[in-house]
Amino acid sequence: MTARKRKSSAGGLPPVPTIPRVLDGRAAxxxxAASGLGLGIAQGLVRAGARVALADIDLASTRGACVNLTREFGGGCCLCVRADVTDEASVERAFRQTLAEFGGLDICVAAAGIAPAYPLVDFPVGPWRKALDINLTGYFLAAREAARILVRQRRGGSIILVSSKSGLEASKANSAYNATKAGELHLARGWALELGPHGVRVNAVAPGNVFRGSKIWNKAYIRTVARKRGLKASEVIPYYIGLTALGLEIQPQDVAGVVVWLASDAARTITGQTIVCDAGQVFVR
Ligand SMILES: NC(=O)c1ccc[n+]([C@@H]2O[C@H](COP(=O)([O-])OP(=O)(O)OC[C@H]3O[C@@H](n4cnc5c(N)ncnc54)[C@H](O)[C@@H]3O)[C@@H](O)[C@H]2O)c1
Known part of the structure; x- marks a missing residue:
């Protein structure tokens, strides 16, 4: 590759890599999936050849994402379904729709999450409970439905939980997020033990901060973080990038690439693990 083509995104690093087509014929x-990391992962799975159901409580944005994907990759590459991950019947319906459309399921990625950030002494119980409901019960309901289908199909599969580096290293004044993201890592470990005999792998990814397209990183959240860190709002993103060993802004497609690899046969020995994709901020021992 010529030096000109290999334009660096940080130091000597290449730009965000393209996603290899390793999931042809798979259904996910x-x-x-309406925004942020979930959307980036759904797009990455489609790029890798999978047919993907984009499930979200925000149906309008999910529809828009499906229109764009269909324009790029052709009809049948995706399906948009409304699902409230905290509602058992809604989650079951989303999986039923997916099976009806794709005829099976191979991959489930749980990414619907929220991050209500308050100091402990000011934390209202409502947002606390909502975080537990979406980030833990939501992951449980999606994984349970996926596991039921994958076990019944008897052809293995891959369940991937989108946790966070905050599940490994607590972030300040963010206790509901810290606790639920740590909980997701342990859910993956326990479910890996249960589902291993069925050839179903369960792993977690722990991304660092991903700003692009994220509704978690909205203006109000950035202002809260700025106050917490004693920064101006405009200094927040450069501050977090500066905390990484690579000095690199992580893009949704970086995380999508890791998820695609985890879902592929190349990762057939990987289960119960946490793959940290944070440009070198938290080091697991
Ligand atoms: N952005 C980051 O810096 C970052 C870093 C590490 C991990 N994560 C994780 O990635 C995931 C997505 O984060 P994001 O920053 O892209 O956020 P985001 O707000 O952009 O996306 C979250 C999506 O979840 C959906 N959602 C919320 N409640 C729902 C419900 N009850 N049912 C169905 N869908 C619901 C929202 O509509 C939204 O589309 C979260 O689990 C988060 O913990 C994000």
Whole structure:
């Protein structure tokens, strides 16, 4: 590759890599796929050849994403379904629709999540409970439905939980997020033990901060973080990028690439693990 083509995004690093087509013929469902990381992962799975159900409570945005994907990759590459991950019947319906459309399921990615950030002494119980409901019960309901289908099909499969580096290293004044994201890592470990005999792998990814397209990183959240860190709002993103060993802004497609690899046969020995994709901020021992 010529030096000109290999334009660096940080230091000597190449730009965000393209996604290899390693999931041809697979079917997937992604929760939280209307925006941010869930959307980036859904797009990555489609690029890798999978047919993907984009499930989210925000149907309008999910529809828009499906229109764009269909324009790029052709009819049948995706399906948009409304799902409230905290509602058992809604989650079951989303999986039923996916099976009816794709005829099976191979991959489930749970990404619908929220991050209500308050100091402990000011934390209202409502947002606390909502975080537990979406980030833990939502992951449980999606994984349970996926596991029921994958076990019944008897052809293995892959369940991937989108956790966070905050599940490994607590972030300040963010206790509901810290606790639920740590909980997701342990859910993956336990479910890996249960589902291993069925050839179903369960793993977690722990991304660092991903700003592009994220509704979690909205203006109000950035202002809260700025106050917490004693920064101006405009300094927040450069501050977090500066915390990474690579000095690199992580893009949704970086995380999508890791998810695609985890879902592929190349990762057939990987289960119960946490793959940290944070440009070198939290180091697991
Ligand atoms: N952005 C980051 O810096 C970052 C870093 C690490 C991990 N994550 C994780 O990635 C996931 C997505 O984060 P994001 O920053 O892209 O956020 P986001 O707000 O852009 O996306 C979250 C999506 O979840 C959906 N959602 C919320 N409640 C729902 C419900 N009850 N049922 C169905 N869908 C619902 C929202 O409509 C939204 O489309 C979260 O689990 C988050 O913890 C994000």
């Amino acid at each position: 469902l992604v929760t939280g």
